[in-house]
Amino acid sequence: MPPVTWLHRPCKAIPACIARSSGGFVAAVLMLILGIGVQAQAADLPRVASINVCTDQLLLTLADPAQIVGLSPYARDAARSWAAAEARTYRRLSGEAEDLLTLKPDVVVAALYMKRATRELLKRQGMRVAEFDIARSIDDVKEQIRRMGDLVRHPDRAEAQVARLDAAIARARQAVARKRYRVLALSRRGWVSGDDSITSALLSITGLSNAAAGLGSQSSGFATLEAIVADRPDFILISDGRDVAEDEGSALLLHPALEKLYPPSRRLVIPEDLTVCGGPMLSEALDRLVAELKRVGG
Amino acid sequence: MQDIAARRRAVVTVALCAGVAVLTLVSLGVGPVKLSPVAVLEALFGGGSEVQRIIVQDIRLPRAILGLAIGAILGLSGAALQGLLRNPLASPSLFGAPQAAAFGAVLVIALGGIDVRSFMLPVAAITAAFVSVFVLLAIAGRNASLLILILAGLAISSLAGAATSLTMNLSRNPFAALEIAFWLLGSLEDRSFRHVALALPFIVAGAAILMSRRHAFRALSLGEESARSLGVDVGRLRLWAILGVALGVGGAVAVAGAIGFIGLVAPHLMRPLIGYDPARLMVPSALTGAALLLAADVAVRLIPSTSDIKVGVLTALIGVPFFLYLIVRERRALGGGLA
Numbered sequence: 001m002p003p004v005t006w007l008h009r010p011c012k013a014i015p016a017c018i019a020r021s022s023g024g025f026v027a028a029v030l031m032l033i034l035g036i037g038v039q040a041q042a043a044d045l046p047r048v049a050s051i052n053v054c055t056d057q058l059l060l061t062l063a064d065p066a067q068i069v070g071l072s073p074y075a076r077d078a079a080r081s082w083a084a085a086e087a088r089t090y091r092r093l094s095g096e097a098e099d100l101l102t103l104k105p106d107v108v109v110a111a112l113y114m115k116r117a118t119r120e121l122l123k124r125q126g127m128r129v130a131e132f133d134i135a136r137s138i139d140d141v142k143e144q145i146r147r148m149g150d151l152v153r154h155p156d157r158a159e160a161q162v163a164r165l166d167a168a169i170a171r172a173r174q175a176v177a178r179k180r181y182r183v184l185a186l187s188r189r190g191w192v193s194g195d196d197s198i199t200s201a202l203l204s205i206t207g208l209s210n211a212a213a214g215l216g217s218q219s220s221g222f223a224t225l226e227a228i229v230a231d232r233p234d235f236i237l238i239s240d241g242r243d244v245a246e247d248e249g250s251a252l253l254l255h256p257a258l259e260k261l262y263p264p265s266r267r268l269v270i271p272e273d274l275t276v277c278g279g280p281m282l283s284e285a286l287d288r289l290v291a292e293l294k295r296v297g298g
Numbered sequence: 299m300q301d302i303a304a305r306r307r308a309v310v311t312v313a314l315c316a317g318v319a320v321l322t323l324v325s326l327g328v329g330p331v332k333l334s335p336v337a338v339l340e341a342l343f344g345g346g347s348e349v350q351r352i353i354v355q356d357i358r359l360p361r362a363i364l365g366l367a368i369g370a371i372l373g374l375s376g377a378a379l380q381g382l383l384r385n386p387l388a389s390p391s392l393f394g395a396p397q398a399a400a401f402g403a404v405l406v407i408a409l410g411g412i413d414v415r416s417f418m419l420p421v422a423a424i425t426a427a428f429v430s431v432f433v434l435l436a437i438a439g440r441n442a443s444l445l446i447l448i449l450a451g452l453a454i455s456s457l458a459g460a461a462t463s464l465t466m467n468l469s470r471n472p473f474a475a476l477e478i479a480f481w482l483l484g485s486l487e488d489r490s491f492r493h494v495a496l497a498l499p500f501i502v503a504g505a506a507i508l509m510s511r512r513h514a515f516r517a518l519s520l521g522e523e524s525a526r527s528l529g530v531d532v533g534r535l536r537l538w539a540i541l542g543v544a545l546g547v548g549g550a551v552a553v554a555g556a557i558g559f560i561g562l563v564a565p566h567l568m569r570p571l572i573g574y575d576p577a578r579l580m581v582p583s584a585l586t587g588a589a590l591l592l593a594a595d596v597a598v599r600l601i602p603s604t605s606d607i608k609v610g611v612l613t614a615l616i617g618v619p620f621f622l623y624l625i626v627r628e629r630r631a632l633g634g635g636l637a
Contacts, residue, residue, distance in 0.1 A: 064530055074472065132584060184513045190488075222605065224330040225488045226353050247407055247481050254415075255492045256357040 024265035030214075051073070051095045051118065053133050055109040057082050057143060061161060061280045064153040065089075065223065069105040082273040097121045107151060109139055135278025136196045138169070144278060148254040161280045168283030169205055175290045176207035177298050182239035183233040183268065184211040188249035190228070194220035200276045206289050208235075229257055235296065236262050239272035268292040307578060310571045312389035318366065322593035325362040328353060328599050337615045360491045363498075366590045368486075368554055371546035373587020374580055376561025378508045381515030381576030382539045385443055386566065389556035389565060390547045391617070393434050394455030395427045399551035400481040402426025408469035415492050420500050424548030427488035430454050431540045440522070444628060484557035484597050484610030493553040497630075500549025505584070507542035511535060538628045551588075557610045559617020560587045566624070585599050592615075 049069040052054045056075040059068055060083040069090035078084040093099055097118050100108055105127075110119055112131040119129050130151055135141045142162050149158020183203055185193035192212045193199040196219055200210040211233035215223045228236075238253055241264065247253035252258075269292060274285035327338050330352055340346040341354035371389060379388040390396055402422040412418050437450045465475040514535045517525040522532055550630055564587040565579055572582050577629070594612040601607060 068499055077470070077472070080472070135365060151386075180597065189476065190570045213304070226329050226331040227353050230349055232594060233351060245471070247471055248414055249475050251414050252488055255488055255494065257352045 012072060016134050019084050023164065037241055041069060048107045048109055048152060049093060049100055049103060049105035050109045051100070052109070052111035052132070053077070054111060054135075054279065055148070056087060057277050057279045057281065058132075058148040059109060059152070060086055062145070062148050062154050062157050064154075067152055067277070069093075069103050070099070078273070080272050080276050082271070082277070082279070082284075095107075098169060100127070101125060109148070109151070112281060135198055136201075137163070137198075138201050139271035139283060141165070141198065145280065146289075164280065165283050169285045172202075172205050172286040172290050173207075175293075177293055179298070180207060180209050181298055182211040182214065182236050183208045183235045184215075184223075184228065184231075184233040186223075186228070186253065187239065187272075188252065190223045190225060190252055192221060192223045194218055196220065198282065202275070202282070202285055202289055203237070206294075225252065225255060225257055229261060235266055235268050235298070237268045237270065239270060240273070241267065241269040257286040268296065301574065306508065306583075307572055310568075311582055311585070312488050314582055318588050320583055321589055321596065322362050325365060325596055326358045326594050327375075328596050329353065329358055330541065330599075337586050338516065345627060349435070356414065356490065357488065360489050360494045361486050361595070362493050362592070364486055364489050365595045367494075367498060368550040368557065369588035369591025370584040371505055371550055371587070372557065372560035372591070374505055374508055374584040375543045375546050376563075376587070377516065377576065377580045377583035378511070378539055378545060379561070379578070380565050381512075381518065383447070384461060384519060385444060385447060386550060387562070387621075387628065388560035389559070390427075390431075390543055391455070391556070391561060392448065393431055393451040394453075394458050394550050395431050395543060395547045395564045396556035396558060397455040397458035397462065397482070398430030399427040399548045400556045401458045402479075402548070403540035403552050404462050404465045404481050408465045410469075410472075412473055415496065417496065418550045420496055420552035422543050423552040423632050424500060425460075427548040428540060428544035428550070429460065431543055435536060463562035473548045473634040479608060481555045482610070483608035484551075485606070485608045486554055486612075487606055489553060489597075497549040497553040500552075502547025504542045504544070504549065507538055507545065507622065509580060511542070512580050515576040515580075518577075519574070527550035555608075555610065557591065559613045559614055559621070560590050562624075563617055564590060566620070 012274050030169040045064065045067050046253065047067055047069050048059055048063060050059045051072045053072050053074040054293070056071045059071070060075075068090050068094040071087050072095050073092055075081050075090075076092065081087060090254055095115065095118070100122060103177050108119075108122055108127055108129045110129055130147075132144055134141075134148070135144055139170035142165065145165075146155070146158045146160050149155045149161075185197070185203070187193070192215060193210070194212045195210055200212070202290040203210050211231065212218070212220070212223075214231045214233065215227050240250070240253075241252065245254050268289065270285055270288050274281050274288060327333065327335055333341070333350060333353065337346055337350055338354055341350040342359070344351065375395075376389040377389065379393070380386055382388070400423070401595065402425055403419050403425075406412050406418050406422040407414060433451050434447070434454055438447050441562075459482055463478050466478045466481070471477060489516045514525070514530045517530045518532070518535065520528075525532060565583040567586050568579055568582040572579050590607070593611070594616070595609050598607045598609050598612055
């Protein structure tokens with residue numbers, strides 16, 4: 001990382017900054033000159049570790065690199081982690097309690113619905129654990145961005161991200177679909193995103209309706225192939241447009257019954273890393289959804 | 299006497315064929331979307347609405363065909379192995395063959411870059427099934443006691459099951475848990491004609507090999523010496539039997555996962571009706587296996603549940619108590635093995 005970029009991102013300790021820099025000597029001199037003031041500011045900022053792929057994304061977007069103690073193992077999964085490339089430069093945590101206890105971050109951010117035993121153990125050890133629930137609406141997402149912003153003490157960055165998201169929403173509302181098409185967001189093994197999901201929120205912003213309701217379920221859940229075919233939504237929204245089934249779960253989406261009714265012109269494709277979490281990537285997801293609607297002529 | 303026995307065999311076989319035909323139709327008629335029998339028949343022969351045709355022809359028909367074919371090859375493999383070893387507790391699943399085949403398939407998937415609908419999958423499953431049965435028979439030796447066969451089979455199936463789980467866990471697939479359940483418990487849900495095309499050639503080849511050896515199995519039932527005097531090469535017969543079982547079981551597992559116990563139960567159900575001749579037992583065992591799996595797969599769809607029940611769970615629920623009953627019945631032989 002060149003020195004110029006990290007100068008405005010204060011490091012917590014001078015040796016750590018030197019170690020991080022590739023410019024070695026120049027960096028060290030610069031740090032000696034500027035260091036004292038920066039360090040005083042940086043020492044106040046909390047160091048944060050994340051053990052969930054969604055909190056990883058929020059942390060990477062909002063915190064200074066030096067604030068990030070480590071990220072969850074899935075942070076590097078290019079298929080599901082939006083900031084996978086960036087995540088590679090940080091420590092890969094096991095996601096369990098041991099390394100966190102030795103690294104002693106000021107805060108551990110985790111999902112509310114996973115790794116309960118780990119979270120409780122950390123709390124018993126006196127660690128501060130901030131839990132983030134699944135974001136189910138755009139409001140949830142904004143709230144989570146702001147909460148993480150406060151947590152890493154960069155509320156200004158959080159507001160900028162919220163504004164970016166609002167701008168994307170405004171863009172998508174203008175490019176609204178010609179008709180209120182029924183779209184079924186379908187994942188592996190027939191998992192359907194219900195009304196209480198981010199995907200559903202994205203659909204309604206672009207003037208589409210979630211077809212999950214037609215399958216007799218308001219909330220997310222598994223739908224059978226037969227029920228999908230019988231209900232026959234206008235489009236299906238999937239995360240992978242390729243004709244490759246990596247495992248039996250994803251083979252379902254390439255079942256001939258679905259391929260007959262849903263050729264590529266009836267499939268909206270948004271990569272999984274844009275929809276799996278609620279976070280700053282949603283503005284990209286919205287742009288992508290609008291582009292896909294254009295592609296299929298909706 | 300001969301005449302009465304032959305007539306009974308014919309009646310049993312015809313009844314089984316009728317039963318399999320009825321169960322196939324029931325399998326086409328049952329599903330999450332309610333269709334009347336008339337609508338199902340119409341859709342099957344190209345009538346009805348497009349949605350009805352897709353449901354019956356593309357979703358239910360491949361499932362029924364696979365249930366029939368896989369059940370049949372498992373029943374046939376059980377009968378063949380029981381004939382080969384002259385041993386009523388022999389069957390592919392007790393020997394760990396399906397579990398080994400599942401491991402072969404999962405290994406290929408985990409190595410990555412392979413579509414699960416490619417022929418690499420059955421080839422890997424067949425290879426692994428062949429190795430497992432070969433190793434088991436090598437360990438058990440020529441005149442294996444029941445006990446040795448069961449113990450060695452248990453060891454191989456546990457090892458293969460653990461290896462399957464571990465391979466999935468080590469792969470980068472974050473949905474490993476669900477995939478492991480599929481491979482270890484088996485399922486016919488949402489299969490397609492691509493799966494039929496993937497499995498059927500191997501199942502048919504395996505069945506042909508096993509059927510072509512049926513007279514050798516009969517000769518073997520008189521004892522190895524007598525069989526030899528009748529011109530049976532016992533060593534080659536073993537290899538052919540292993541190959542036939544591996545082709546059939548491997549092909550089946552590659553598309554449906556490890557479905558157990560059909561091969562154990564089917565021949566036993568037929569023995570009181572057909573008699574103890576291994577050659578005559580084979581076709582009725584195959585039909586019984588087909589009927590059992592079709593029925594289990596219909597039941598899986600009828601039992602109300604929040605998530606799909608794996609068909610292998612049901613066959614094990616039927617098969618394991620049956621296995622225990624057989625052990626009780628064979629207690630003397632097993633006890634003899636201990637002493």
